[in-house]
Amino acid sequence: MNMVIKILYRVILFCTLTVNMLPHHAFAKEAVPVSVRDVSFSPENFFELSETGFDKEKVHFNKGWIGIFMENEKDKGILVVETTKGSPAEKAGMKTGDIITKINNEPLVDNEGKNLIRFKNSIETMGAGAVPTLTVLRDGNVIECRPELIAKLLKNVKKPVSLPVLSPKTFLTQGAKKGQGQSFMDFVMENRAYRKMCSDTIQRIGEEVYVREGYQTNEASNPFRLSIIDYSLQNPMNTYETGKIIRDLFLEESIAGQVLSAAKLLDVEFSEREEINHEGDLQASIQRLINDIVPCVSLIKEVFDALTEDEFDFLYQSAQKIWVQEETIEPSDMARVLELSQKVDLSGLFEAVTLMLHRIEDIKKYDGDLTQTALQPFTLPAFLQGADNIKIPSGKEAGGDDDYAGDVLLVQDTSIGKIVIGGTGATYYYNDAAVIVDLGGNDYYSNNAGASGKEIPVSVCIDFSGNDTYNAAKSFVQGTGRFGIGILEDVKGDDKYLGRDFAQGAGLFGVGLLLDNEGDDFYSGNALNSGVGFFGLGQLIDANGNDVYFSRQFSQGVGFTKGIGILEDDNGNDFYFTGGKYPDFRDPEKSFQSMSQGMGMGIRPETTIVGASGGIGILIDKKGSDRYYGDYFSQGSGYYFSMGLLFDSEGSDTYYASRYAQGAGIHSAIGILGDNGGDDKYECSFGVSQGCGHDTGIGFLVDTMGNDIYTGEIVSQGAGMEKGIGVLADFQGDDVYRAKDSSQGFSFPSKTEEITGIGMLLDNQGESDVFCDVVRGDSLFYRANGGLLLNKK
Template identity: 35%
Template sequence: MRKLVIFAVLFLALSRSSGFSQEFTNASDSLKDKALNDALRCIKMTRMDLTFRNDYLDIDPFRLQKIDQLMRNPLEISFFSEEMGSSLGKDRVSPPGLLEKGFRYIVSRSRKTHSGKEFEFKEEFRLQSEDRLFIKKNLKKIDKLPDKLREAVSYIYLGLLKADSSWHEAFKELSPKELDSLKNYFPFIILEDEKDEFKSVEELDKQQKYEEALTKGLIPLAEKFKLEKAYPGNALLCSAVQKAEESLQEYLSSSPKIKTGKNDILLSLETSQGGILIGGFGSSVYKGSPGIIIDLGGDDQYNLTSSNHSTVTLDLGGNDTYKAEGNYTLGSGFFETGILIDKSGDDTYIGRNFSLGSGLFGVGILIDEEGNDRYFGDTFVEGAGGFGVGILSDVSGADQYNGALYAQGFGFVSGFGALVDSSGNDSYYAGGKYKDILRYKDHYISLSQGFAYGIRPIMSGGFGFLSDFSGNDLYVTDIFGQGSSYWWGLGSLLDFSGNDKYISYQYAQGTATHMTLGLLLDKAGDDDYISHGVSQGCGHDLACGILEDQAGNDNYLSFDLSQGAGSANGIGILIDYSGDDSYLVTLKSNTQGYGNPRRDYGSIGLFLDLSGRDKYLGNGEDSTWWTTPSMWGAGIDGEFKAGSK
């Protein structure tokens, strides 16, 4: 009887205006907003109560302003992430557009790193008369090339000079010795060792203390790096690459007949920016670390190594194989810029570490426009950024993504990492190599698929986005992944349509742990969510995790601390808008609208199903509301209608 009385009062109460944000105020009559308001009233709260301060600890030098803002207003992460995901999709084949999205929120920190003036994101490459004279003097050998081909080479070469000049400015405050320390030790603290599982507790403890001391020593060096100074030259390079693509398309439209030499090479030239290679329409093999590769077509083999200069590779067609002969190659920016664009064909990319759209103190962009492609990498791959930008954009085809760690839309400290897949039935797998030895004997860390990560408690994290726009997709991680984060970052996985399956073991599917934010947003399709625990809309330790499914007949399965669960002053929210759904949990005591009472004022857990005929094995029941044995937890299953009170 008590349930029915309170339920009636709940739905008759007038909505309170929170003034929480402009976006949510304007949409206050939406189903989501109404349901949230009702659920919060059920636990005697308003949206104003869903907030975190940014001063629990001293603000480290790498805290990003946007992350601070979103921590104060965690309900905004859905709007912000969807807007970011959509804009990345619109710019999916535009190097300048992708670069701008990556830089926009990572150059502005909570501690000012530049003059504070509005950052200008408008840089366009224009070939000046002095540039033509420079090319004529320094690249005499390209005079014999057809006009449009010569123009493309000129654009890219001059753009590379601009980018490397900007990187010089960004690192200007560092001595050569300090720069070497960053190059040597940051990869060291990022990479894992498979042999760690065989080390004793004492060895692991000693290793951890050494790495902590090393990391602290790198902070003052990383502070000297001025990422904002790298943008102008990189924007010019991206603009130059885009213009080069246009010139090459004009060249191909003339149906040229060319004469190539050995290995189907039209031009081979050494320059201050590395080699320049132009391949014909046949099959070519490329080796080493050329600064510029332009391949006109054919099934090609790339066996590439890292370089000490920025690089651009443009392949215009064919079923190609790209193989990294070491780390830091194939669309990799390691203290520089690496751009790889493949226009068509069913391609295979075999990377190692820091590869396939990876930027560490650099910019790495990989764009594949057509074909059923396969991507293989180890650590910090497939759209991973730290102190820079790493983006992988695949436009069409049924693609396979395989990574071990920090992959598939990963944002490290002061970084932006994104994987954007525009269409096709795709599969994403991350994990299976580095064991989670501190917690389990039989599980592996992933930290991938829209994941952000900071080094607790001294370096805040960045932005990690995975945006998939269509297709029936499969996502698999093990420990940490799928729209989740750790320590002052935002990890978001956005799937816009398709019948998808999400599989993970723990810390996944819209989960945030330790003062951070995580979101899994699925906009349409009949989806399956499978996990063990600390997942499916879970926030732990002053963090907010949200799982939001907007349409479809969905199935949710978990063991514990999931499906709208808050822990240790965290906020966990699960919202399902529509469809006939099923929810299954093993432990009823801390799931489906649970906020545990730990640490003074407890936690918040909200479970909301807004419509449909739903089935429950756990706390819930169709067309009712419930509370759990917790401090601030509630679940509502109702038939919400827009505009109703």
């Protein structure tokens, strides 16, 4: 340290009433190093924050809200694009196309859009009950509107369901039980200036829990916001620990237990059926499954009982249009989908799917000689009795018709679809079915293959063995629950799964599961596949093999509104790819949207006033050296009040993406990428990634061991922008960090409020780490912009 820096440092120490470098370290106008040579930070307790946190009593609940969607109309004022139904603006007679030129006689004409910020701040400051005078230009005439403002923030927020493992008490008590050493966050908070900055940011992020959503005008709690999202926004420094707990819920449970955990994360309560183990032959096991379809159908009917027939049909035909790029939906129809969704009780779906899972386990236990299996027609409960059309091919002859061909042992009609039993030879399934049990052979499925719909509310497909091909030229196939439950389980073989939209473990107002237990498999689709949930659960579990996952968008563990999507791969060197088809509007010549690979997605009011909080997207890879390829929005990221998680447990992995990726939280969302082993490579060709929080978002990238390489461009590697929190933490190994502007522990002040983001690049061990700047070992740098950079040997 040269003489000038020493003098400056002493002045700062004096001004902040601190006399030693430790523990009362400085917060400088320029980056000042603080020695951490003799300080031990506990990796297990690294982010725990003892005192500074969100305080509900400090929330200003009287901020005003008018209820319009607006744009700057150059040289004229503020254009009203849309008014919220039942909002103060609508009640005051404001209409789409109005141009607001003044508020309380103050002009709102601006060329740069700052008038939008000024108008928003004025409305919020006036508060609920105020009646501003708005001068409005409509069809060439000047009129005045006087809306009576209501509160922007909701006073009631839904309380979390009983989930002890995720309760706040867990986090408050864990520190005393874990590891040796001090909490890093408690250490940095000893700096008073930094503590004040963090407190203000954490308080501001927590306030988002109470913000109105989309068209919502009442004072009730948000019907779509998940309580785990609210918890994370109010406890942002617990983000990584929260993610690990969620990960462990799915690593340590049976599939039935995972379904229960998913329901709890969606704030859905249901009575899990007690598992009863049955011993018996294959005929009896399949008969029990058929018998239990009846109560499952009854449970599914209750899910939608509050909807009229017309409402159900509208929801059934319109819901998928929100996310399918090739389809369009009007804002009014989107609003109606969200309104009708509040009449749907998802609990029956989860109860039904657990019942089916128990029956599938019974069938899989059969260990007799499948080549000698002889099955008779099944006894149908009265509800399932259909045309009584039964076909039993004689001997081992290849039976076939337009529906099924090859080694078909039995086809039986029911009122909700066919029951089909295939033998140990090759079987060809062309038409949809409610139940398929295939005993072996290299089979071909061009049908629904364990996917439900309006006519088949429960669909189960079990394939015992063979290198099978699932190839459907339509959507809603291969373990998809569409307004019902769908399960596809393939026990053994190198399989190919080819679909379009909503395939391979997808839930749309339903629960869809694809379970592949063994083999080197290939999964391909257009969009909305490989573990996606929208008002429900979609899950894909691949237990073994070197697998390939290929898709264009919204795939590989994506959770939409009131949904959870999970892709779990337990073993093998796997390849994940999404993108290459749908350009991103920010740079359409060079970039594509992925929205995949552990991605949470909400409906942000961006082009219309209608919006809704997002869900939880999870990608878990247990073992293997894996490759992840994504583009915009991918790899453990969240968008608009959602949560995205990607956890890779073992192997030397490579992550390639472009923007808003690798642990990025965007617009009050949470993104987590955690890698627990191997020499890994992270690369983002644009940036705003690798532990980045934007617009009250929270983004964490945490690598616990290995010699890793991080390559980014701008605003990466621990960046907090527009009131966001971004953290990149690496706990072991000799690492290389390459990035460009405003990166590596960088914080930005908000453009609209007096709040600063929180950006941290924290390397907690390594003898020869490389940063963009020369960073002395065993030092903590408080950047002038409010960022943090730690280089601990």
